[in-house]
Amino acid sequence: MRFMILAKADKNSEAGVRPDPQWLARMDRYNKELVNAGVLLAAERLHSSAGGARVRFAGGRTTVVDGPFGNAERSGELLAGFWLIQAQSRAEAIEWVKRCPMGDGAELEIRQACDAED
Numbered sequence: 001m002r003f004m005i006l007a008k009a010d011k012n013s014e015a016g017v018r019p020d021p022q023w024l025a026r027m028d029r030y031n032k033e034l035v036n037a038g039v040l041l042a043a044e045r046l047h048s049s050a051g052g053a054r055v056r057f058a059g060g061r062t063t064v065v066d067g068p069f070g071n072a073e074r075s076g077e078l079l080a081g082f083w084l085i086q087a088q089s090r091a092e093a094i095e096w097v098k099r100c101p102m103g104d105g106a107e108l109e110i111r112q113a114c115d116a117e118d
Contacts, residue, residue, distance in 0.1 A: 002041065002113040003085050003093040007106070009078035014048045014068065026101040034085060039096060045081040084113070 012019075019027075034040035049067035056063045069078060087093040090112065097108055 001087055001089065001093075002115075003087055003090070004111045004113055005083040005085065005093075005097055005100075006079055006109040006111065007081040007102070008109070009049070009080040010106075013046075013080035014050070014078065016048050016050070023101070023103065030099065030101055031083075033099075034083070034096065039085045039087060040083065041086055042084040043082065046079055049078050 031040060031043055049069040052067040054065045054069065056065065085093060085096060087096065093110055097110055100108060102108060
């Protein structure tokens, strides 16, 4: 089973503030642990929504809206990064995520990816 772990944006990630080097080192160790266990399929930090775009489809028309998008802390809809992992179960994915060195107040969302038969 594949699981997407979504890291929510906050005011610092949306402002383009580079994370603390010590935190980056802890995250690098965590990611290497995922790689060494054969679990990690992909992982990326994302630039702020200021450089992004949303494409909306309605009534046979498309509309492009340039970022930034809303209030990251209030809405919880913006993403700062993601991991794609492979695990035997949802419980295993949760155990891996619980080991992630996120800071106080951070929130990670875990979603199972659909397979072809889904």
